[in-house]
Amino acid sequence: MEGDGRESGRRKIRRLVPFFFSCALYFFLWLPADKPSWDSALAKCLPILCLALFVHNHAPSGPYGQFICVGLLCSALGDIFRSCPNQFLFGMVAFTLAHLFYLKALSCFPIRQYLLESVVVIFLLYFGLLKPHLPSRLNLLVLIYIAILGLMLWQALAQGNPAALGGLFLSISNIVLAWDTFIRPLPSGHLIIMVTYYAAQALLALSTVQDC
Template sequence: MDSRRELRKPGFPAQPACKWLSLFVVSCAIYFLLWIPESQPSCFSAVVKCLPVLSLVLFLRSLPSSLGSTSLLQGALLCSAVGDACLIWPDAFLYGVGAFAVAHLFYIWNFGFTPLKLCLLLPIALVTVLYFSLLLLQLSPDMVLPLAGYGLILATLLWRGLALGGIAGWGALLFTFSDCVLAWSTFVRPLPHSRLVVMSTYYAAQALLALTATQGSRLKAS
């Protein structure tokens, strides 16, 4: 009985949840082993790319109810999976950006605004303005407004993640880093091994953000 109670404490996923984390690890390995060329978009490549994120949805659904609702985190991951699928096809790029923007709003809603930590806003705002000032100069006019709006939402996610600290902070930081590398490599100059950097940090970020569900009372109840 004592050991079962211990597993239900925040930070200790129950045994059924662990198998979905194992599926996440395996599906990530499959993605990197297959390494389907980006020049070959297909439904199969979309499934391979989305499977790690979808396995995190199943992980959240299997957590004990004593940890609280995970609906907002599940919504964020499902929107991310839609975004992943859209980014397989270049013509659907802006749809993917929109799906990820909604995912970030779900994450922000889940994190809440306590503690506020306004002291983080200035450094985040300075870095965001500097980065996007350089990036937006390289964009076509039809991309400027959507990506500027996305950048504002992403900066807000970073603020809320860092305000909470712990794995929420690391998850938000890795997500921001992944998106910044992707944007720079896509619109400014191709970076060496950019896809490997983007996808490894992206999957790590999603896993950390999903694991915030195990922190219990540290996060805003959804």
């Protein structure tokens, strides 16, 4: 039984080789954020497209894997918009859609009400900290985004590993990104954002095959 579990784990790692390779390619190229281009957009979204293909090919049939796969594709679209100049709002909309699909996938699992209160308090406190630094036109959109992200984290925590870790890392990535963008640039902020972002997406993809 234990040997079967180790073999299953090795099989999953082998299937994720394209993702790991594309991540290494992205960090090796490390195209500066202030010089957006199609090359940087492709390098940034390629690992997410590899994860979407992984889920499409290996996840059991059913709504959970399908919604996670569509969420990954929306995330890849968000990466493309974020890599293009003056497309911040389109990027936010794409990532909001991604979180909605993740939330839809995770809503298949039992609700744990006691987790919701802690998540709501943390995200409301963070929005209160962020709000004075936001352009007024973004206040409502950011509030909606944070609410959806918080609900996604709540449902991910209710499911447990690896989705719980995925939801947690995705929240950390977004929190650091918002701080770095609107409040104050952070040392190694881009590195922290992307490492937690790719880890989160990989964990959510793995949650679709955790029993395979």
